[in-house]
Amino acid sequence: MGGGRCPTGEQSSDADASSSDESQITKLPPPEHCADRLSDYARARALLNSRDFFVRRYKPGYFIDDEARDEKFEIPETTTLLLIGDPGKGKALLVSQIKSVFDDVWSTPAPDDFNMTPGWGTLQEHMILKDSTSICVFYTPCWPDFSEENHTVLQDWMKNGVCHGNSKLKLSLNKRRMVNYVILNLDAVSILESIDRKDDRYMDMVHDTFNYPFLSFRGNRPAVVVTNGDRLSSAELSSVLDFIKELLGIPLCQIFCIPGIDDYHTELNIVALLRYCLEKADQGLPLKQKGLQEEQELKHVIWKGEIYSDLVIDVLIVCICFWIFWNFGRSIGLFSLHR
Secondary structure, three states: OOOOEOOOOOEOOHHHHHHOHHHHHHOOOOOOOOHHHHHHHHHHHHHHHHHHHHHOOOOOOOOOOOOOHHHHEOOOOOEEEEEEEOOOOOHHHHHHHHHHHHHOOOOOOOOOOOOOOOOOOEEEEEEOOOOOOOEEEEEOOOOOOOOHHHHHHHHHHHHHOEOOEEOOOOOOOOOOEOOOEEEEEEEHHHHHHHHHHOOHHHHHHHHHHHOOHHHOEOOEOOEEEEEOHHHOOHHHHHHHHHHHHHHHOOOHHHEEEEOOOOOHHHHHHHHHHHHHHHHHHHHOOOEOHHHHHHHHHHHHHHHHHHHHHHHHHHHHHHHHHHHHHHHHHHHOOOOOOOO
16 A cells, blocks of 8 residues: 555565655656646645654644643543444455555455454454554454444443453453544445435434444544445545535545555545544543543532622613613602602
């Protein structure tokens, strides 16, 4: 997928150095020819900088703009992203693509790090950075559908955390992690078929899953990833993206198209997706109990201040009305003294 990777999973030789990320950028058309090419060049440079100077150095809580963030917020050891979606629609390939962007080696889809036999309710944990535990992605390879029964499982994951292995087992040797943000995987081919068939049932399930309250973090709804877009024409893919935008009521910047191919633009989209998710994950981190108590006390003080200020304003209004009425009465002789 772009810089320095080969499909066999081996490191490229020095002779292939021209295929590195920096050389990929230099292969872009000279920026002075047209504004569009300049925009492409600037976007590629910015996203590669995000990969090398942001994502690789990322630590949980990076996006919290507060000097006392460690004292106020519950900063996890690992930022955990949960990937959900229909089975066989590209989740395993997507995880492999994300990992390969930072490993510089194309890995086979759905690597099974623990030799675990997948089954319904089974979660797989994948660290994104090879030499760091800052970012991990969980996904289940056998998620049946977006049914109401599965919403109960989602609720359990969001409330009690996720761990590698069978989610139904209460005791596990694997570490349980709280989910920090959710990615909803939609298949471009399935969406197009549903549009053609006017399958409202499937669309309703997608809509209900996206808006499921337990998947929201301080109002931040899941990011949407559209896979297998390379199987559609440009016009078909554009109609699918517009349909998803209208169905879920979100801007296009919250929808990321990740085709199942290994190319440079796919890598750029993956970097943009990961940065978006990490930013939303940090924005949704919970306050510590002490910080939460201080916030509640501050809200109580503000609430009392608003009550007292409203009371003072009401008294002033009554006094002004009485003064106006008294002066008006005296002007017409209503309150004059008769001897």
